Amino acid sequence: MKYGNSGLQGVQLTGVGKAVPEFCLTNDQFAQVIDTSDEWIYTRTGIKERRVLALDETVLDLALRASQQALAQAGLVPEDLEMVILATSTPEDLFGTASLLATRLGATRAFAFDLTAACTGFVFALATAAQFIRTGSCGRALVVAADGLTRFMDWRDRSTCVLFGDGAGAVVLEQSPVDQILGMELRSDGRNAGMLNIAASGPEVEIREDLTIRQNAYQPISMNGREVYRFAVTAVPDVIEKALHRADIDPHTVRHYFLHQANQRILDAVAERLGVPRECFPSTLAHYANTSAASIPITMEEWITQGLLQPSELMVLAGFGAGLTWGAVVCRWGRVA
Numbered sequence: 353m354k355y356g357n358s359g360l361q362g363v364q365l366t367g368v369g370k371a372v373p374e375f376c377l378t379n380d381q382f383a384q385v386i387d388t389s390d391e392w393i394y395t396r397t398g399i400k401e402r403r404v405l406a407l408d409e410t411v412l413d414l415a416l417r418a419s420q421q422a423l424a425q426a427g428l429v430p431e432d433l434e435m436v437i438l439a440t441s442t443p444e445d446l447f448g449t450a451s452l453l454a455t456r457l458g459a460t461r462a463f464a465f466d467l468t469a470a471c472t473g474f475v476f477a478l479a480t481a482a483q484f485i486r487t488g489s490c491g492r493a494l495v496v497a498a499d500g501l502t503r504f505m506d507w508r509d510r511s512t513c514v515l516f517g518d519g520a521g522a523v524v525l526e527q528s529p530v531d532q533i534l535g536m537e538l539r540s541d542g543r544n545a546g547m548l549n550i551a552a553s554g555p556e557v558e559i560r561e562d563l564t565i566r567q568n569a570y571q572p573i574s575m576n577g578r579e580v581y582r583f584a585v586t587a588v589p590d591v592i593e594k595a596l597h598r599a600d601i602d603p604h605t606v607r608h609y610f611l612h613q614a615n616q617r618i619l620d621a622v623a624e625r626l627g628v629p630r631e632c633f634p635s636t637l638a639h640y641a642n643t644s645a646a647s648i649p650i651t652m653e654e655w656i657t658q659g660l661l662q663p664s665e666l667m668v669l670a671g672f673g674a675g676l677t678w679g680a681v682v683c684r685w686g687r688v689a
């Protein structure tokens with residue numbers, strides 16, 4: 353089936369889901385183990401508590417639950433899916449976790465792959481899936497974003513460990529007679545990759561007298577918070593303005609800006625730079641902290657479940673993070689009537 357003069361398909365977003373671990377770690381509980389306080393964390397970031405994976409729980413478990421909820425909302429069964437993209441920086445297996453996710457889900461017709469773009473992973477994965485649908489090579493896709501960054505923390509480094517939590521979100525994309533994705537702008541710049549990373553490194557191991565190799569493992573997350581903050585408050589408004597310009601939409605006509613949830617002060621600063629009221633920037637930071645790629649679909653799910661985002665309403669989805677990577681998508685929520 354082909355739609356429109358160009359022969360290309362449109363895309364619609366028809367289901368959303370989220371999953372977070374049950375265990376909740378509050379700022380006050382943190383203050384009992386490291387030199388910090390609820391007052392410092394909350395005033396600097398807007399975070400009150402975060403969810404942490406239990407010992408016997410995995411990122412894959414969260415991804416599966418979020419995917420099942422998104423499919424149920426879309427009214428689809430797993431066999432309807434033709435593609436699954438898992439945006440994650442913390443896969444259960446470095447070779448990829450998406451195919452295992454698709455199999456556990458029962459998405460027997462889908463091909464699946466991981467995509468890594470740190471906290472911008474959801475936006476990049478959504479944009480990628482949309483292109484497959486637009487060209488007609490795929491009719492129904494599932495975009496899942498899941499991260500377990502608490503497993504990659506130095507829990508003695510108070511400037512990073514208080515900022516992150518674990519979680520997953522998922523969105524179903526389908527062919528549509530009307531394209532609900534109206535504009536996008538994606539960016540990356542490796543010059544400042546060192547500002548925020550989980551580096552691979554390790555000791556030299558002598559295999560033979562004439563052969564020494566390096567045996568890598570991942571180091572805890574390392575971040576220059578001030579520089580990342582400066583990057584976010586300039587790069588994010590810029591990319592949002594460009595995506596809106598492509599869609600020929602005035603920033604003031606959008607009531608929902610779903611930004612990556614890293615810091616309340618970043619959300620407020622982006623709102624100010626765009627000249628848009630702060631209330632247009634949904635925040636779930638207080639309860640979940642920074643869940644990396646998962647934060648945008650988690651926040652979308654909460655707004656949709658509470659009836660705060662209605663079908664066909666305009667929204668901007670914008671991510672930013674390590675790489676450095678950043679990007680924005682302008683779209684409408686829901687199935688085309």
Ligand code: COA
Pocket residue numbers: 387388389392393396397471510511512514575576577578580581614615642672673674
């Ligand atoms: N509790 C108490 N004190 C803390 C602390 C904590 N958890 N973490 C750092 N501090 C201290 C620092 O040691 C420093 O003390 P000093 O002045 O005696 O050296 C002081 O607080 C100020 O530190 P600073 O780093 O300047 O704070 P800040 O106002 O820049 O806030 C961040 C730090 C991390 C909250 C802020 O830079 C930020 O949010 N950056 C963006 C990070 C981000 O979003 N990353 C993810 C992007 S995807």
